[in-house]
Amino acid sequence: MSERTVKPRLPRGLVDRNPADVAATDRMLAAIRESYELYGFEAVETPFIEYTDALGKFLPDQDRPNEGVFSFQDDDEQWLSLRYDLTAPLARYVAENFDRLPKPYRSYRCGWVFRNEKPGPGRFRQFMQFDADTVGASSPAADAEICMMAADTLDALGLKGKYVIKVNNRKILDGVMEAIGLGGEANAGRRLTVLRAIDKLDRLGWEGVLLLLQGGRRDASGDFTKGAGLEETQAELIRIMLFNNPQIPIAEATRQYLPNHPDITPSIQPGIDELSQIEMLIKDAGYLDRVKTDRSVVRGLEYYTGPVFEAELTFEVPGEDGRPVRFGSVGGGGRYDGLVGRFRGESVPATGFSIGVSRLYAALKAVNSPIVAGAVKRGPVVVLVMDRDAESMARSQRLVATLRGAGIPAELYLGEAGMNAQLKYADRRGAVCAVIQGSNERDKGVVALKDLIAGAELNKGAKTLDRDAFLALKQRAQIEAPENELIAAVRAVLARYA
Amino acid sequence: MSERTVKPRLPRGLVDRNPADVAATDRMLAAIRESYELYGFEAVETPFIEYTDALGKFLPDQDRPNEGVFSFQDDDEQWLSLRYDLTAPLARYVAENFDRLPKPYRSYRCGWVFRNEKPGPGRFRQFMQFDADTVGASSPAADAEICMMAADTLDALGLKGKYVIKVNNRKILDGVMEAIGLGGEANAGRRLTVLRAIDKLDRLGWEGVLLLLQGGRRDASGDFTKGAGLEETQAELIRIMLFNNPQIPIAEATRQYLPNHPDITPSIQPGIDELSQIEMLIKDAGYLDRVKTDRSVVRGLEYYTGPVFEAELTFEVPGEDGRPVRFGSVGGGGRYDGLVGRFRGESVPATGFSIGVSRLYAALKAVNSPIVAGAVKRGPVVVLVMDRDAESMARSQRLVATLRGAGIPAELYLGEAGMNAQLKYADRRGAVCAVIQGSNERDKGVVALKDLIAGAELNKGAKTLDRDAFLALKQRAQIEAPENELIAAVRAVLARYA
Numbered sequence: 001m002s003e004r005t006v007k008p009r010l011p012r013g014l015v016d017r018n019p020a021d022v023a024a025t026d027r028m029l030a031a032i033r034e035s036y037e038l039y040g041f042e043a044v045e046t047p048f049i050e051y052t053d054a055l056g057k058f059l060p061d062q063d064r065p066n067e068g069v070f071s072f073q074d075d076d077e078q079w080l081s082l083r084y085d086l087t088a089p090l091a092r093y094v095a096e097n098f099d100r101l102p103k104p105y106r107s108y109r110c111g112w113v114f115r116n117e118k119p120g121p122g123r124f125r126q127f128m129q130f131d132a133d134t135v136g137a138s139s140p141a142a143d144a145e146i147c148m149m150a151a152d153t154l155d156a157l158g159l160k161g162k163y164v165i166k167v168n169n170r171k172i173l174d175g176v177m178e179a180i181g182l183g184g185e186a187n188a189g190r191r192l193t194v195l196r197a198i199d200k201l202d203r204l205g206w207e208g209v210l211l212l213l214q215g216g217r218r219d220a221s222g223d224f225t226k227g228a229g230l231e232e233t234q235a236e237l238i239r240i241m242l243f244n245n246p247q248i249p250i251a252e253a254t255r256q257y258l259p260n261h262p263d264i265t266p267s268i269q270p271g272i273d274e275l276s277q278i279e280m281l282i283k284d285a286g287y288l289d290r291v292k293t294d295r296s297v298v299r300g301l302e303y304y305t306g307p308v309f310e311a312e313l314t315f316e317v318p319g320e321d322g323r324p325v326r327f328g329s330v331g332g333g334g335r336y337d338g339l340v341g342r343f344r345g346e347s348v349p350a351t352g353f354s355i356g357v358s359r360l361y362a363a364l365k366a367v368n369s370p371i372v373a374g375a376v377k378r379g380p381v382v383v384l385v386m387d388r389d390a391e392s393m394a395r396s397q398r399l400v401a402t403l404r405g406a407g408i409p410a411e412l413y414l415g416e417a418g419m420n421a422q423l424k425y426a427d428r429r430g431a432v433c434a435v436i437q438g439s440n441e442r443d444k445g446v447v448a449l450k451d452l453i454a455g456a457e458l459n460k461g462a463k464t465l466d467r468d469a470f471l472a473l474k475q476r477a478q479i480e481a482p483e484n485e486l487i488a489a490v491r492a493v494l495a496r497y498a
Numbered sequence: 499m500s501e502r503t504v505k506p507r508l509p510r511g512l513v514d515r516n517p518a519d520v521a522a523t524d525r526m527l528a529a530i531r532e533s534y535e536l537y538g539f540e541a542v543e544t545p546f547i548e549y550t551d552a553l554g555k556f557l558p559d560q561d562r563p564n565e566g567v568f569s570f571q572d573d574d575e576q577w578l579s580l581r582y583d584l585t586a587p588l589a590r591y592v593a594e595n596f597d598r599l600p601k602p603y604r605s606y607r608c609g610w611v612f613r614n615e616k617p618g619p620g621r622f623r624q625f626m627q628f629d630a631d632t633v634g635a636s637s638p639a640a641d642a643e644i645c646m647m648a649a650d651t652l653d654a655l656g657l658k659g660k661y662v663i664k665v666n667n668r669k670i671l672d673g674v675m676e677a678i679g680l681g682g683e684a685n686a687g688r689r690l691t692v693l694r695a696i697d698k699l700d701r702l703g704w705e706g707v708l709l710l711l712q713g714g715r716r717d718a719s720g721d722f723t724k725g726a727g728l729e730e731t732q733a734e735l736i737r738i739m740l741f742n743n744p745q746i747p748i749a750e751a752t753r754q755y756l757p758n759h760p761d762i763t764p765s766i767q768p769g770i771d772e773l774s775q776i777e778m779l780i781k782d783a784g785y786l787d788r789v790k791t792d793r794s795v796v797r798g799l800e801y802y803t804g805p806v807f808e809a810e811l812t813f814e815v816p817g818e819d820g821r822p823v824r825f826g827s828v829g830g831g832g833r834y835d836g837l838v839g840r841f842r843g844e845s846v847p848a849t850g851f852s853i854g855v856s857r858l859y860a861a862l863k864a865v866n867s868p869i870v871a872g873a874v875k876r877g878p879v880v881v882l883v884m885d886r887d888a889e890s891m892a893r894s895q896r897l898v899a900t901l902r903g904a905g906i907p908a909e910l911y912l913g914e915a916g917m918n919a920q921l922k923y924a925d926r927r928g929a930v931c932a933v934i935q936g937s938n939e940r941d942k943g944v945v946a947l948k949d950l951i952a953g954a955e956l957n958k959g960a961k962t963l964d965r966d967a968f969l970a971l972k973q974r975a976q977i978e979a980p981e982n983e984l985i986a987a988v989r990a991v992l993a994r995y996a
Contacts, residue, residue: 005840005841005842005843006551006552006554006840006841007552007841008552008590008591008593008594008841009549009552009590009594010545010548010549010590010594011547011548011549011572011576011578014545014547015545016542016543016544016545016591016595017542017543017544018542019540019541019542021543022541022542022543023541037878037907038902038905038906038907038908039878039902039907039908039909040877040878040880040907040908040909040927042517042877042927043517043520043521044514044515044516044517044520045514045515045519045520046514046515047508047512047513047514047624048546048610048612048624049509049512049568049612049623049624050508050509051507051508051509053504054504054505054506054507056504070547070570070578071570072568072569072570074509075614078509080509080568082580092506092507092508093506093514095506096506096507096508097514102923102926102927103913103923104911104912104913104923106909112546114546114547116573125547126545126546126547134912136913137912137913138914139891139912139914141891141895141910141912142912145895145910145912152902277888280888280892281888281891281892281895284892284895284896285892285895285896285899342503342504343503343504343505343506344503345503379538379540380535380537380538382538390775390778390779393637393639393779394778394779394782394783397639397643397779397782397783398782398783401783404536404537404650407536408536409535409536409537409538410536410537410538411537411538411604412639412643413602414602414632414635414637414639414640414643415601415602415634415635416636416637425600425601425602428600429538429540429600
């Protein structure tokens with residue numbers, strides 16, 4: 001080693017995935033894919049790196065140096081970024097291929113995205129999303145369909161009765177903001193601050209949100225986030241319109257709580273109308289038990305222009321302090337009519353939904369869904385090595401090749417340890433069966449097969465089992481078979497635990 | 499649009515993937531995965547971002563500002579990089595989890611990697627690799643096994659008889675370099691330049707390599723690459739040992755070509771011995787027709803320490819100038835005993851093989867492999883929209899829901915176009931069947947089904963078909979069914995083209 005030793009470690013907010021994670025996630029993604037294809041969506045994928053200006057700046061929490069996104073300069077000095085979601089790259093893709101795509105264009109994609117944010121529990125800097133989007137349909141039927149598809153997908157994943165898809169319309173909040181004097185280009189920054197404050201209700205509660213709507217808030221680590229500077233009456237109007245019994249119809253809420261704000265109705269009317277249309281379609285399709293309107297949903301991303309959705313799991317899990325908390329959001333989306341338009345100079349209607357795959361995977365584990373629980377995957381058959389001369393190795397290699405030829409996953413032990421360590425290795429690999437052929441067996445033309453599960457029972461029961469049971473187990477734990485019957489004999493051992 | 503219009507475009511060397519690419523690649527990856535699992539390898543995945551020092555600097559072509567790798571600073575000023583291969587992150591993973599992993603540790607992983615290099619034809623800045631590695635086995639049996647697995651995998655992908663897995667040993671080149679006076683720490687840089695020059699034989703031919711071994715080479719674009727500064731006699735010795743009939747046994751080559759270099763034999767002997775052991779195992783397993791030793795294989799990555807492998811496709815495709823050229827390399831690998839050791843301060847034996855997935859996909863398309871050709875995927879059933887009032891939309895939505903409930907991919911047309919454009923849309927989606935229910939059909943309690951493939955034939959044949967054939971086709975192209983028999987009727991149309 002000419003270099004000094006390097007510490008093996010991962011940067012914060014990044015994790016490795018073990019075989020069980022990889023396999024369970026693959027099963028989960030296959031179920032989502034099937035659900036999306038049933039709705040007529042087709043696959044399309046974009047690369048991880050895009051021009052920074054093509055992605056745009058729509059992320060919340062852009063208070064860190066690299067503004068929420070990992071960015072670097074190309075050798076022609078143009079800025080590149082790792083994608084922070086799958087929606088902005090889709091907008092670029094649709095704009096670039098606009099004329100040759102069918103419209104409405106329904107597509108889905110699954111992939112890793114990156115956020116240069118402060119990592120925390122369950123908050124990663126690389127995570128997976130699974131998105132479906134309909135571009136080129138302005139009808140609320142497109143929004144309603146996306147919500148119903150989200151519901152069907154969660155049903156297919158074994159979460160029936162354990163979630164609600166919440167629907168709202170960004171135009172209602174926009175209308176409220178206009179009514180309290182935050183309309184117009186000059187107030188764009190403050191509107192964004194209000195939006196992000198409201199999106200944090202889950203984590204901070206109304207008291208925390210109120211601080212962010214007014215002067216600002218200092219978090220536990222001492223970091224200070226500047227507020228939107230609203231007066232108390234302005235913040236109160238937001239509270240009433242969004243959080244005060246948000247399930248009651250907004251027209252009624254207006255009459256009940258806002259007799260002194262007659263001017264609020266026209267500014268929020270477009271949002272209310274779209275929301276009612278979606279609600280009617282959902283009711284008619286029989287999804288009202290799973291898809292519900294809720295005025296407190298706003299979504300933190302800046303690019304939404306109308307309906308917004310949030311998939312919330314309603315069951316409880318132990319929180320950080322051990323007390324039960326709602327599992328919460330596993331996905332969301334909405335209508336973003338301006339995002340493709342950034343490239344084309346004309347508005348292009350688009351709506352979509354994004355599943356947070358890592359969060360959803362955690363949820364499926366929490367409810368022990370069969371999708372992720374599945375059967376324990378057994379390890380390969382391990383052929384042990386007794387003699388290491390070239391001829392013996394070649395003979396053992398042939399045993400392995402015979403098994404593989406029959407479609408049985410198998411391997412030759414390739415390390416340098418002795419018999420006991422080799423058996424331990426086979427156990428650690430999750431193997432059910434080990435194959436041994438020393439010189440004794442070779443001379444007799446046989447192979448010895450160890451049933452490793454019976455062997456483990458034997459070890460545990462050595463002092464407690466009666467003689468007959470012990471002998472029966474011993475007989476089960478190791479058998480001998482003619483070499484030319486290797487495949488059948490191994491299959492018989494594997495079949496004991498299939 | 500308050501922003502100016504942005505041009506939708508991708509940075510050079512990056513591409514989007516369409517539905518056919520995504521589906522075909524998935525089938526290809528599944529076949530590779532199955533082959534690797536048959537050999538007892540298990541999945542593990544690492545994130546895309548690592549500490550720059552954990553990845554190390556082993557890439558060729560580090561003459562660009564960012565040195566071949568996309569890098570950026572974290573907010574604690576530590577340097578992070580996008581992974582440039584899957585081997586360096588695996589070494590970090592194994593070192594970090596060393597004590598809890600079974601050894602030998604066999605694992606596989608598939609994923610995107612990034613190179614900040616000059617893109618060119620078939621040369622991308624984001625591409626996919628599929629790796630398998632055995633860590634903790636110093637035996638040449640581990641190397642031989644990896645080569646045989648590579649061969650089995652290419653067989654499984656339909657490339658039987660169309661490839662050769664070439665095996666060599668880096669120690670032979672090291673020995674030659676020692677013999678010509680390039681040994682020792684002081685010459686490490688020049689050795690690397692020699693290595694990279696030799697690795698370019700495929701692209702540049704011996705004349706180009708010779709320039710890089712001596713003074714240097716200016717490429718077509720005018721860029722100059724400095725050479726290793728060898729004298730003619732030194733370069734000639736490399737030519738003889740590596741390229742002069744590289745298939746003949748090296749001991750014989752030494753006697754035949756190098757009577758005046760008696761000191762070369764001891765320095766290349768370790769490499770020759772390992773290579774013979776691998777050759778014997780391969781011969782014994784019956785893979786000599788597919789796995790062959792070839793002294794010209796060196797691999798451009800700096801971290802290899804012994805055996806190196808290259809999977810080369812031997813069939814020809816049209817080259818850039820239209821003349822046929824060998825398809826060439828689709829993967830490679832080798833032994834890298836120092837890579838895990840960088841973290842542990844002791845050498846850890848490891849060997850692996852990496853498939854260039856994008857290159858291999860191009861190859862499978864070139865030979866029209868059934869893995870990528872597959873069946874044409876049909877689009878969903880499209881329910882057309884005649885009336886757009888809320889009640890009609892809800893009725894149409896119910897038809898779609900009925901089909902989906904029966905597991906038939908289906909969608910409601912969500913755009914605003916008229917009948918003809920809707921039929922064109924269904925064609926572009928690859929749909930076989932469109933469902934129509936206008937007020938006429940509704941009043942009769944029926945649905946009209948259009949067979950879009952028969953419809954297309956009808957349009958083409960309108961002027962050439964005789965009356966009977968025309969009427970038969972017309973009858974086939976549109977049928978009517980009772981609404982409560984929708985599923986069976988749609989299935990009957992789909993079955994015509996299954």
